[in-house]
Amino acid sequence: MTTRPNPMRTMMNRRRAGEKTGMPSYCTANKLVLETILKRCAETKQPVLIEATANQVNQYGGYTGMRPADYYRWVRTRAEELGADPDLVILAGDHLGPLTFADLPEEQAMQKAKELVYEYARAGFTKIHLDTSMKVADDPAGPLATGIVARRGKELYDVAMKAYRELLKEVPDAPRPVFVIGSEVPIPGGAQEAEDTLAVTKPEDFADTVETYLTFFGDAMEDVIAVVVQPGVEFGDDQIFLYDHDKAAALTAKLQDYPGLVFEGHSTDYQSRECLRQMVEDGVGILKVGPALTYAMREAIFALSMIEKELLPEEKQAHVMESLEQVMLESPGNWMKHYHGTEQECRLARKYSFSDRTRYYIGDSRVQDAIAKLFANLRSCKVPMNMIHQYMPLQFDAVRKGALSRDPQELAEDAVRQVLSDYEYAAGF
Numbered sequence: 001m002t003t004r005p006n007p008m009r010t011m012m013n014r015r016r017a018g019e020k021t022g023m024p025s026y027c028t029a030n031k032l033v034l035e036t037i038l039k040r041c042a043e044t045k046q047p048v049l050i051e052a053t054a055n056q057v058n059q060y061g062g063y064t065g066m067r068p069a070d071y072y073r074w075v076r077t078r079a080e081e082l083g084a085d086p087d088l089v090i091l092a093g094d095h096l097g098p099l100t101f102a103d104l105p106e107e108q109a110m111q112k113a114k115e116l117v118y119e120y121a122r123a124g125f126t127k128i129h130l131d132t133s134m135k136v137a138d139d140p141a142g143p144l145a146t147g148i149v150a151r152r153g154k155e156l157y158d159v160a161m162k163a164y165r166e167l168l169k170e171v172p173d174a175p176r177p178v179f180v181i182g183s184e185v186p187i188p189g190g191a192q193e194a195e196d197t198l199a200v201t202k203p204e205d206f207a208d209t210v211e212t213y214l215t216f217f218g219d220a221m222e223d224v225i226a227v228v229v230q231p232g233v234e235f236g237d238d239q240i241f242l243y244d245h246d247k248a249a250a251l252t253a254k255l256q257d258y259p260g261l262v263f264e265g266h267s268t269d270y271q272s273r274e275c276l277r278q279m280v281e282d283g284v285g286i287l288k289v290g291p292a293l294t295y296a297m298r299e300a301i302f303a304l305s306m307i308e309k310e311l312l313p314e315e316k317q318a319h320v321m322e323s324l325e326q327v328m329l330e331s332p333g334n335w336m337k338h339y340h341g342t343e344q345e346c347r348l349a350r351k352y353s354f355s356d357r358t359r360y361y362i363g364d365s366r367v368q369d370a371i372a373k374l375f376a377n378l379r380s381c382k383v384p385m386n387m388i389h390q391y392m393p394l395q396f397d398a399v400r401k402g403a404l405s406r407d408p409q410e411l412a413e414d415a416v417r418q419v420l421s422d423y424e425y426a427a428g429f
Contacts, residue, residue: 003168006126006175007047007090012225015262015285022280024423025264027051027094027290029064030359032409033297034075035082036416042083046429049127050075051092051288054099059115063360068093068123092127093120094288095183097156098136105138110152114159121163126177129228129264130156133183146208150216153181157220180264180286182209182228200247201229203254210258226264226286231279235270235291237339237353243268243275245282252282262286269295270354276426287426292419294359300415301371302351303391304408308374311381318373325350327364334360378408394418 007023014021026037026049034050041048056062057071066074076086096117098109113132120128132152135144157179167174206229214221231248234241255263262285268276269292276287305320328335328350335357339349350357361367383406389396395414398404404414 002173004087004173004175006178007088008049008127008178008225009176011285012178012260012262016259020281020428022262022285022287022427023047023049023090024420024427025049025051025092025286025288026293026420026423027053027288028293028359029056030294030297030362032412033293033416035078036297036413037420038075038079038082038084038089039413040417040420041079041085041088044424044429045085045088046424047088047090048084049090049092049286051094051127051290053094054096054116057093058100059112059119064363068119068125072123072125090127091123091125092129093117093125094129095131096120096128097131097134097152099131099134102134102136104136106136109136110155113152113156117156117160118163121160121177122167124167124171124174126175127180128160128177129180130160131183131228132156146212147216150181150209150213153213154216154220157217157223161220161223177223178225179223180226180228181213181224182206182264198232198234198241199230200232201251203250206251206254207257210261222260224261226262228264228266229284231263231265231282231284233265233271233275233279234267235354237349237355240270240354243271243279245278248282252284255283264288271422273422273425276422280426280428287423289419289423291354291356291359293416294362295354295356296415296419297412298356298358298362300392300395300412301374304374304378304412306391307383307387308377310387311383312377316377318370318377320367320370320374321351323367323370324358324361327361327367328358331361375408382406383408383411 011021011023028034037048037050052071056064057066057068059067061067064071072091075089075091079086079089098113101109101112117128130153132149133144160177164177206227209227217224229251231243231251233243255261263283264286265279265284266288268287269289279287301320308317335350338355338357339346339353385399388399388406392411395404395411398414399406404410
């Protein structure tokens, strides 16, 4: 039996044939956002790439409480339930390596990293970012040599392919995974200071990464499709740095020396659709987006909360915003080191920062219960058109045309669809 084609390889083949196509990469653990993505997949019949990071999903459960096999089953099952073809859903692992074990010496850190990568590949994930760029406890002072990064990456690749060969015995047509290398990006969860990450990757550094990996990988480089680079895009609490074609020109020109590769761009959140399209045309074939998705959902839920405050007495309101704030104050670990300034500035950042640290808290049962009550409250009193116009102007036109209902959950999901549409446009769907 032949293996099913990996849509990521299909995308690469189309680029080699001269098409300026790409693939959006959706990185989120928010179930409402994920379900919106899967519903969109059911509509478009186009492949969707969904990423899980080592923090979200790992052999210990991560902050989602799911191991790779759990996450794989949940997404594919949900895809079927929502009418999407599970084989169009590409599941990926992001920043897989010693990231969450960096306080250990190399032998122990890498052993745990191998267990992590093994579980992802064995579960059936078909795009894997091998990230060995972070230093571990017994690494010497100074920058980590590219050779060490590549050697560790090859060790993880070997484990992943061992797991894939085992998977083939159970699933003979399982697609062969593809791999991404490099890590010129902020740590998962977002940059603490956007200004530190704006320098475009130097062409010589990109070439050095590829050539060094070639030395260690040899023929295995045929499974590597992308290198993570910094194309000069980033965002801060209230800043967005747009893609500049001219500033990235030297880097993108260097890609012509490696026709089997594309760039993977992280932190492409909040870019305009024109900038995103330019990035794809320039060789950034994989566009990672995360916080912008949950930000859009959070923004819509806040808008619906404002409508609720106008329509219902306080004692009947769901108080979503207040519940979220309380949960964040009780457990500040996921936002405190990212937000700085006065108490007022931190309060506003917790609500409105583009880095959207609320995504670590919105899954809390208290917040989820409040959101469910919000939706129920607004279903009990039909949302007036004038309030949709006031608080959700992007959804108003679709409601007016009859293309979108006034159901509060559908209004919130449409806010996410607005983001998805920009990435679909950029990818050439």
